Amino acid sequence: MPRTGSSASDKRLRRIFKIHQQLRTMGSFSAEELVKECFSVDPLIHERTIRADIQFLRDLGAIIPKGNKHQKFYYKDAFSMINALEGIKSEETDEMLAYLNQLYYQAPKAALLELDKVFLALERRVRAADAQGDKRLQFEKTTYSGQNWIRILHDYTVKQKVLLLHYTPFGRAMQIRTALPVFLKEYNHRWFLIAYDADRNVYQNFALDRINDVRLSDKKLTLDNIPDPEKYFNNLIGVSLEGELAQVVVRIKKPRAYYIRTKHWHSSQIEIQETNDFIDFEWYVYTNRELNSKIFELGHDAEVISPSSLKYQIENNHKGLL
CATH class of the missing domain: 2.30.30 (SH3 type barrels.)
Incomplete structure (x- = not known):
């Protein structure tokens, strides 16, 4: 069914931004006042929804005293949503920061096109942050230089x-x-x-x-044909646009072939042959350094079938280690 208007997550994220903006710049608000402020964003808004959105901001680290009929909501300490997200170290958070920063430069209607992705990522990171106190749930820890x-x-x-x-x-x-x-x-x-x-x-x-x-x-510098990011990586494993664009076929021995089956190297991946001993995988990609690296990591469990130029390169790399 075609999408009409804003989705539920669009509306919720817009409300959260609206509430954050009001508390950050205008001071204190009751739930009833915030309903009025958010009405243009979500005509079906009610106080219970506002309280849930306030709790979401608390989950991100905002210190907001509990509000009631006599006590309004306000930021007890200065709170930056961007800084709060930066405190969660993950590549997913960096993608959110890029999206959120872009909202300040784009027209609101254009920015709404990506709000679903931002909201879903926010939900995942809040849930993950809540779970990190449980030692039975282990997250991959990476230290990234250049962030x-x-x-x-x-x-x-x-x-x-x-x-x-x-x-x-x-x-x-x-x-x-x-x-x-x-x-x-x-x-x-x-x-x-x-x-x-x-x-x-x-x-x-x-x-x-x-x-x-x-x-x-x-x-x-003025460029006439700036690459479209959604198309630039269509035929790339990794980020290096180099080598030749080709139908790459690699024969991978079992059981290591099962790992490639379950974790695809690229969206174009298909299986063209399987025996008791191996699986032949095919990709339509550039023969760049990232592809070379993946094949090379498999050692003698991988054999390039085509193209011949890649087969020659991988075989020479192996010989260089002997």
Whole structure:
């Protein structure tokens, strides 16, 4: 059925933003007053809903005294929703921050297109934060260097600012690269900036943990055909747009093949043959470094069937270790 109007989660997130804005900028409000403030967002709003939204803000860390007929709701201490989300260390939170920051730059109607995703991510992180006190539930802990660049780079990306990136590739000296940022991408617990490299006249990815400094350039750059982020990664494993676009077939021995079956490398993954000993997998992707790395990790449990150029490359890599 086609979607009409705002979904329930659209409305709820809009109410939460509205309540947060009122408490942050206007002071204290009773539940009845907040109903009136949120009526334009949700005409079916009632006080019970407002109290549930207030509790959601408390779950994010806001200190809001309990309100009643005589006591209004207010922030006892200054509260920033962005800072609260930054306190939850996860790649999912970084995606939310990008979305939330974008709301301040886009027109409200355009911003609403992504509110469902923001709200669902918020719900997941609040539930996860509540559960982290239970030692029987273990979360993967990752320490990510370069996370501090996400907000500023997203801001410059939205504003289309030309940047001077002080960038240090692994094993090489620091370089200053003139780049126009296009979008940010998280992959394998690392964040990357995809940008047009003016010095090399090509789109490059820059790992945020290799960025030492970011400064504005006085150079002007105008791109006619900026890549669409939803299409740019269609045929990519990872973030590196390199190699040839090909039908890649890899024969993987069992039982390791079962792991690839349950955790796809790419959305194009299909199985074209299975025996008692192996499964042949096929992907339509670029033969980039991330694909090479995945195949190489499997060692002699993986054999490239096609294309021949990738088969030759992987076989030579194995020989280099002998």
